[in-house]
Amino acid sequence: MNFSILLQHITYGIVTGSILLLATIGFSMVYTIKGFFNIAHAELLTAGAYLTFLFYRIMGWNFIYSAILAIILTIIIGLLIGKTLYEPMEKYGSLGLVFTSIGVAFAMNGVTEFIAGPIIKSYRMPPTKTISVAGIPLVGKREVLIVVIALLSSYFLHFLLTRTRIGKAFRAMASNTNLAMIRGINTTKITNFVWMYASAMAGLAGIMLAMITALTTDLGWRQILVILAASILGGLGSIYGAMVGCILLGIVMDVGVIIIPTAYRPTIAFAVIIIMLIIKPTGIFGGK
């Protein structure tokens, strides 16, 4: 009995972690290249989720097409914001960028709320059958799909980083931007790639989050500290670390509610931020 509850919580944790993974990859990539906490990153989750709602529920299109179009639009929004609002601010240093991103977060949240209104919405997807393992009901098919997509996209990113020119250039730029520029790497192109890839992943994460919960205008905002916690846990600036950090944090948060009251679930993430940054800011895998 107790074991089955634990197993259920671990499974939820993996699902939570998978969504978090998609949300955090972009955040971590932007931090790696631009060196600032993009607070507005979470608003892209909201944008993706609401755009899908627009196409799927209001226009009545097929869910897959709606999601793809929503992700494409999120990419455009993310790229535009990056190019027009963040890049001109770089000369003021990372603090200026953080403040700008706070302004962007508020502006985006305002626009979303203005258009969508404050009422909680839902995709109203048909319920799916729960998959049981050895008699223990674990997850629905939708949750499995989320985990599979998260795994595939992490593998895709791994492939991108290790096998393609743009991935190698990204890694070069991550370790030393100026040196990469001197060696003839087109850093503008890489930066554009990062804005686009980060936004795409954020949009995808937003859609998935809305699939298993509901659509509220603070959908993304509520995730930002958890995203921050996951990227810190895995080591800031490390993409692979962030991936592991996400799954780990997802499991810890969902298993943690067995011990602590459910209302305090997000507190686990906040505690992770505080403890890690004070004791070991390089993350659990980070060396010196």
Added chain:
Amino acid sequence: MGGDILSFLAGTVALAAIYAIYTLGFNLQFGYTDLANMGYVAFFTIGAYVSVILNYSPPGPMDAYRFGFNLPIWVGVIVAAPGAALFAFLTGLPTLKIKAEYFIAVTFAFAEIVRMVVQNETWLTNGNFGFYGLSRPFKQFFSPYTYEFFFAFLMVGILIIAYLIMRRICNSPFGRVLKGIRENDMACQSLGKDVFRAKLKSYTIGAAFAGVAGSLYALYATTIVPEMFVPSVTFVAWWAVIMGGKGNNKGAILGAFIFIFVDQFTVFTQSSAAYATRLSSLRGFIMGVMLILILRFLPRGVLKEKKVIYDSKI
């Protein structure tokens, strides 16, 4: 209608004065010492709750909260300062040594934990229900209409006192050390200044201002519930300091007044309830865009910090 506008204006001035006190403390932390505190609202929350718990009537048998001390209002307002400062001291000890951008994340997390505790520890804070019908100072001497004006004057009076105290702090040798830390903390250290101690002092004193502002805010709103202390309240202080001018106390006050007046103007122009929520969401948009524009085109704020040249002989 004319009277309506006047009393609305008085309420707005009172609110702006409270937020100006709040922003003054933040200006000491961020404007003078460069402590990018993303969790400033935590001190505001603690100040508000400490003062209300001291002031509120003791719980009856049906009440969920356990403490209410029924003390005079001024006791609450005064104790709010050390209450918030104590929290700042305890959280400042481990966090003030870490990197600036980590400090942003850690303070943000601390503030959210405070909000979670306030929301869930019903025995102390009455949970989501909050405290309502709080008493206001000297209410019995005025008619309800004239009281609004009196309250505005009272708040502005406290703001002036707070400003004078803050000016004294900033112009003192300690204030110069803070500026030195902001410009170059290594150089400061090499001159034999205890950088960590100065930072901790600045952090604690700033928190005390936020605590007092929180207790005054409870008097203004006459209700406190956890939703009033969301992270966007920190954003008000950020916004006001960046708008008004980093490291300039007059600028901080100006920034807070601009914020509250822009904010309240959108409340007042609401025509119908149907548009109320829509308009209030546009408020966030306007504030966000204004912040982005200020950072981009006027990065030192409306009132720039005055360049002071200190006489080397003293």
